[in-house]
Amino acid sequence: xxxxxxxxxxxxxxxxxxxxxxxxxxxxxxxxxxxxxxxxxxxxxxxxxxxxxxxxxxxxxxxxxxxxxxxxxxxxxxxxxxxxxxxxxxxxxxxxxxxxxxxxxxxxxxxxxxxxxxxxxxxxxxxxxxxxxxxxxxxxxxxxxxxxxxxxxxxxxxxxxxxxxxxxxxxxxxxxxxxxxxxxxxxxxxxxxxxxxxxxxxxxxxxxxxxxxxxxxxxxxxxxxxxxxxxxxxxxxxxxxxxxxxxxxxxxxxxxxxxxxxxxxxxxxxxxxxxxxxxxxxxxxxxxxxxxxxxxxxxxxxxxxxxxxxxxxxxxxxxxxxxxxxxxxxxxxxxxxxxxxxxxxxxxxxxxxxxxxxxxxxxxxxxxx
Amino acid sequence: xxxxxxxxxxxxxxxxxxxxxxxxxxxxxxxxxxxxxxxxxxxxxxxxxxxxxxxxxxxxxxxxxxxxxxxxxxxxxxxxxxxxxxxxxxxxxxxxxxxxxxxxxxxxxxxxxxxxxxxxxxxxxxxxxxxxxxxxxxxxxxxxxxxxxxxxxxxxxxxxxxxxxxxxxxxxxxxxxxxxxxxxxxxxxxxxxxxxxxxxxxxxxxxxxxxxxxxxxxxxxxxxxxxxxxxxxxxxxxxxxxxxxxxxxxxxxxxxxxxxxxxxxxxxxxxxxxxxxxxxxxxxxxxxxxxxxxxxxxxxxxxxxxxxxxxxxxxxxxxxxxxxxxxxxxxxxxx
Numbered sequence: 001x002x003x004x005x006x007x008x009x010x011x012x013x014x015x016x017x018x019x020x021x022x023x024x025x026x027x028x029x030x031x032x033x034x035x036x037x038x039x040x041x042x043x044x045x046x047x048x049x050x051x052x053x054x055x056x057x058x059x060x061x062x063x064x065x066x067x068x069x070x071x072x073x074x075x076x077x078x079x080x081x082x083x084x085x086x087x088x089x090x091x092x093x094x095x096x097x098x099x100x101x102x103x104x105x106x107x108x109x110x111x112x113x114x115x116x117x118x119x120x121x122x123x124x125x126x127x128x129x130x131x132x133x134x135x136x137x138x139x140x141x142x143x144x145x146x147x148x149x150x151x152x153x154x155x156x157x158x159x160x161x162x163x164x165x166x167x168x169x170x171x172x173x174x175x176x177x178x179x180x181x182x183x184x185x186x187x188x189x190x191x192x193x194x195x196x197x198x199x200x201x202x203x204x205x206x207x208x209x210x211x212x213x214x215x216x217x218x219x220x221x222x223x224x225x226x227x228x229x230x231x232x233x234x235x236x237x238x239x240x241x242x243x244x245x246x247x248x249x250x251x252x253x254x255x256x257x258x259x260x261x262x263x264x265x266x267x268x269x270x271x272x273x274x275x276x277x278x279x280x281x282x283x284x285x286x287x288x289x290x291x292x293x294x295x296x297x298x299x300x301x302x303x304x305x306x307x308x309x310x311x312x313x314x315x316x317x318x319x320x321x322x323x324x325x326x327x328x329x330x331x332x333x334x335x336x337x338x339x340x341x342x343x344x345x346x347x348x349x350x351x352x353x354x355x356x357x358x359x360x361x362x363x364x365x366x367x368x369x
Numbered sequence: 370x371x372x373x374x375x376x377x378x379x380x381x382x383x384x385x386x387x388x389x390x391x392x393x394x395x396x397x398x399x400x401x402x403x404x405x406x407x408x409x410x411x412x413x414x415x416x417x418x419x420x421x422x423x424x425x426x427x428x429x430x431x432x433x434x435x436x437x438x439x440x441x442x443x444x445x446x447x448x449x450x451x452x453x454x455x456x457x458x459x460x461x462x463x464x465x466x467x468x469x470x471x472x473x474x475x476x477x478x479x480x481x482x483x484x485x486x487x488x489x490x491x492x493x494x495x496x497x498x499x500x501x502x503x504x505x506x507x508x509x510x511x512x513x514x515x516x517x518x519x520x521x522x523x524x525x526x527x528x529x530x531x532x533x534x535x536x537x538x539x540x541x542x543x544x545x546x547x548x549x550x551x552x553x554x555x556x557x558x559x560x561x562x563x564x565x566x567x568x569x570x571x572x573x574x575x576x577x578x579x580x581x582x583x584x585x586x587x588x589x590x591x592x593x594x595x596x597x598x599x600x601x602x603x604x605x606x607x608x609x610x611x612x613x614x615x616x617x618x619x620x621x622x623x624x625x626x627x628x629x630x631x632x633x634x635x636x637x638x639x640x641x642x643x644x645x646x647x648x649x650x651x652x653x654x655x656x657x658x659x660x661x662x663x664x665x666x667x668x669x670x671x672x673x674x675x676x677x678x679x680x681x682x683x684x685x686x687x688x689x690x691x692x693x694x695x696x697x698x699x700x701x702x703x704x
Contacts, residue, residue, distance in 0.1 A: 047640075047648035077613035078455035083649045086610050090656060109611070273465050275448060275481060278458040306420060306643040312462030315418040319469040332420065 001025070001100075003121065004067035006055040007032055009219035010144040011244045017181040018137030022122050022129060027067040029058040031172070032222035036061055041335050043091050050304035050334050051216040052084055054223060056091060063097050071121055074105040078278035079309055136181040138248065143188050145245040147171070148228075150195050152239075155232030156206040159199050165229065167194050206237040207353050210291030212284045213302035214310050215242045217333055224302055224333060225342050234350050239296075241265075241287035242280060265290055272316045281309030285316055292324035297353045299326060300346075305334035327352065370398050371505050373478075374439035376431035377402045379424060379460060380447060382536045382567040387523040388443060394515035395505040400439050402431040405574035409434055414672055416470050423575060423641040423671050424568040425459050425466070432467050436474050441504055443478045449485035454615045457646055478504055530594045535580060536571050559690065560589035560632065564624050564654065565639035565647070566616055567594065569670060576639055577676045579668075579683065586687065591633060596623035604629060608653070617646050624654045628661050635664040635690050637683070642671035664690055 002025045005015055012028045019026045030036070032054055040057030059070055075082040085103045092099055102121045104114060124130055151168050155161045171191045178184050209231060217224050218240050228238045249259040257263075265286030273285050288299045301317060303310035314330055321328045329349050331342065373392045375381065389399045402409070405427050413430025435442055444464045449455050459466070464479035480501040487493045495513075502512035529539040561583060563570050570576060570592055583590050593601075601622030605612050612618040627633045636658055640647040651667060658665040666686045668679060 045648055045652045047643070047651070049645070049648075074610075076453070076611065078458045078461060080645045080649050082613055083610065086608070087649060087652055089609075090652070272469070273462065275446060275461065275483075277462040278455070281458065281462065303420075306422075306645060306648075308458035308645040309462075311418060311420045312459060312466055314420065315466040316462075316469045 001069050001123075002027055002067045003069050003071055004029060004059070004062035005071045006058045007220060007222075008216065009221065009244065010148055011141065011219075013144045013175055013184065014137045014140035014244075016175075017140050017184045018133050019122075020179055021133035021136055021181050022124075024121075024123055027062050027065045029062040030065070032058065032220065036222075037335055043095065045087070047306070048087075049080070049307050050223060051081075051214075051220075052087070053335060054220070055084065056088060059088065059092060059099070060095075060097070063092075063099060067099070069100040069102060069121070071102050072104070074103040074109075076106060076109060078276075081279070133181075138253070140181060140184060140188075141244050141248060143185065145243045147188060147191055147195070149239075149243075150192065152228050152232055153237060154195055154198050154200065155229070156235055156237040157200040157202070157204050159201050161233050161235075163198050164195065164232070167191060167198075204235070206235050207298070207350060207357070208237045208239070208296045209350075209353070210239050210241060210287065210294075210296045210299045211302060212241040212287040212291070212299055213280070213313075214284075214304060214307050215247065215280050217302040217304055218242050219244065223304070224331075225337065225339055227300070227302070227331075227346070230343060230346055231350070234347065236350055239291075241283065241291075268293075272319060273312070277309045277312045279307065279309030281313040284310060284313040285320060288317060288320050288326070288328060289324060292320070292326040296326065297357060298349065299328045300349070301328060301330040303330065303332055305332050327356070370396065371441065372398045372400055372439040373505070374400045374402070374432075374435035374442045374475075376428055376435060376442065376444070377404065378428035378431045378572070379463065379568050380445075382540070382571040384523075385540055386526040387519050389519075390522045391502070391515050391519035392443070392505060394518050395502055395511065397505045400435065402434045405430070405572055410574070410672060417466075418470070420643065421466075422459070422643045424566070424572070425463070426672065427572065427575060428463070428568075429467060429470060432474070433471055436471065439475060441476050441478050442474065443501070445478070445480045445482055445501065448481065448483040449615070450482065451484065451615050452488070453485060453611075454613050454618065455485070456615060476504070531597065533591075533595050535590065535592060536567065536594055537573065537580070557587055557589040559587075559634050559687075560591060561687075562591045562624065562627050562633040562636045563639060564593055564620055564636060566620070566641075566644070569639045569641055575641075575670055576668075577674075577679050579637070579639065579679065582680070582683065588687070591627060593619050593623035596626055600626040614646055617650055620650050621653055625657060628657055628663055631661075633663065635686065636666070637686065638665065638667045640667060640669050642669050664693070 003019055004027045007029055016026050016028050036057030037054060039060050040053035040055065044053045044056050072085060074085055085101060089101050102117045104117055107114060118124065122130060151164050155164045158164055174187055178187050211218055211227065219242065221228070231238050246259065246261065250262045262283065265283050268289040269282050269286035273282050276282055284301060291299050301314065303314065317328050317330070331345065375385065375388055392399050409430035410427055412433045413426040413428065416433055417426040417429040432442060444467060446461065446464050447456050448461050464477055468474065468477060478501055480497050482497050484494060498516050499509055499512055502515065506512065526539055530536060563580060563583070570580065580590050601619055604625040605618045605622030607625060608621065612621060624636065636654065638651055638654065640651060655665050664686065666682065668682060
């Protein structure tokens with residue numbers, strides 16, 4: 001049994017190490033590329049959202065490398081993500097790939113099913129091993145997220161922001177040839193060290209932008225056309241409202257109460273959206289208010305075309321923009337998104353924020369308000 | 370007298386008799402927006418976010434039409450109407466979307482109806498009913514009685530649907546006595562299932578009268594609302610995973626049941642562009658229809674759809690089915 005899973009930003013680092021610790025053979029899909037998307041678009045239903053298309057591309061590329069079992073998480077509505085597994089299985093079978101698909105549905109769907117899936121996927125000998133590997137995996141997720149955030153921060157302050165890119169690129173290349181959690185952690189420490197040693201200009205006061213929206217588009221750099229990197233090179237400090245760490249905290253480690261941060265965001269969203277709308281619609285509204293309160297200069301909402309929860313959020317965000325006095329831009333992504341147009345919009349947005357900041361400063365000087 | 374506006378869109382075709390009778394029984398005047406037309410569509414498109422699907426845009430138009438004419442607008446927030454199931458995320462957020470997209474609205478009655486963990490007899494549901502009625506009259510026993518009466522006429526409406534009356538007609542006549550129930554199914558040589566969300570298949574402006582066009586051609590039209598509830602549950606359980614959308618279950622279950630029982634000659638799926646649920650359902654139903662050799666076509670609606678194009682596609686679809694019956698003997702070619 002050779003396992004694989006779809007890409008979700010840097011989660012594959014932890015996923016790979018976690019499964020390897022348990023003695024399973026893993027083939028992580030090649031990093032998402034235009035080929036991935038091309039394959040995915042070709043075989044997916046026309047109207048489905050972008051993450052599905054990329055997932056299909058990931059699977060086929062992994063299968064080409066020898067994988068025969070796919071692990072994914074499930075959900076049960078109201079977002080259509082819950083039905084991904086059924087459609088994906090149908091599509092792969094139609095294409096003649098004899099693969100197994102193991103879906104981890106939430107506990108409310110029945111504990112037995114979840115247990116069965118877990119024991120099938122993880123080759124469990126003793127639960128002690130699983131807990132040990134799980135702890136290592138959790139450590140890796142946090143560390144990987146920390147590195148991504150650190151690189152985003154360094155890019156905004158660094159004298160030469162491309163140095164950060166060089167280090168990160170090297171890091172991603174090395175991951176492929178690193179096996180096991182211990183070695184992975186060692187590699188990460190090295191990367192952290194070299195990132196911290198990049199010469200920075202402390203006098204900079206970068207524009208701060210919060211990124212909100214649909215979880216997959218925020219986390220997967222290929223899908224959002226590396227928005228963090230692009231903004232970083234413009235000298236912008238970027239913070240993401242959702243990361244794998246935050247997801248695990250909310251859904252696993254503080255189950256069933258939910259993490260403090262997410263619950264706070266629900267509270268912030270309450271005046272606008274008091275009930276759930278599926279996906280991360282409520283979090284999007286809450287995070288936008290949160291960033292406004294934190295004194296960020298602007299917010300960017302990312303959503304894949306026709307994502308239902310985010311459309312609801314999008315129609316509410318103009319009110320947040322008015323009430324909190326913070327510019328919010330929405331970027332819609334799909335397989336047709338052109339990079340040049342995207343970049344232009346980002347540049348224009350950053351220009352606007354800089355101008356706004358300047359005006360405020362000048363306004364203070366002139367009118368003392 | 371307090372005037373309550375009910376926009377003719379989204380879940381209107383499922384619950385209008387229930388809502389209207391309820392408020393009228395309480396002594397309010399119910400104002401329904403007119404059938405969708407060009408002005409309503411245009412004002413909806415202007416006030417709604419671009420990415421939305423057509424029915425939600427039209428719904429915004431209906432609210433926009435009503436806003437100066439009534440004291441309250443009734444847009445319940447229907448989160449779940451069956452255990453462990455949900456409605457579409459856009460229905461979940463509908464009152465909020467409307468609130469923040471259209472200016473100068475009268476107060477919206479956005480009662481939360483969440484039966485994900487409760488049933489219709491639970492106190493939570495009774496509380497929701499009271500919530501909805503209290504704007505008109507603050508008397509819980511009157512509200513309870515009004516709901517009971519409304520429920521009765523709603524049952525009559527459901528009965529009509531189960532007899533094969535199309536909801537557009539049933540809304541007009543659920544309160545009258547009538548003789549001929551099955552007028553729709555008389556003398557036909559072909560039956561076609563028009564499947565999709567109720568707000569797509571019953572809004573005659575959005576789908577350019579497709580149902581009456583089919584009936585005029587002498588075709589019996591079946592819709593998901595006409596299929597028995599138990600059958601829907603039975604056939605939707607064939608899916609490898611529990612269907613967690615109530616409307617998705619109805620659409621898939623009814624289509625599967627008609628396909629399996631061989632009661633339809635063809636299926637026309639009416640979908641609105643950008644419908645997230647449909648993107649899943651279409652794939653499931655098309656696969657099933659293909660397996661059973663039943664013709665399937667998909668018509669996607671948006672605000673740019675032209676009537677001529679839809680007509681041509683429907684005609685071509687029917688012609689194909691006729692030729693298939695006439696020329697094809699269902700003998701597979703030898704290879």
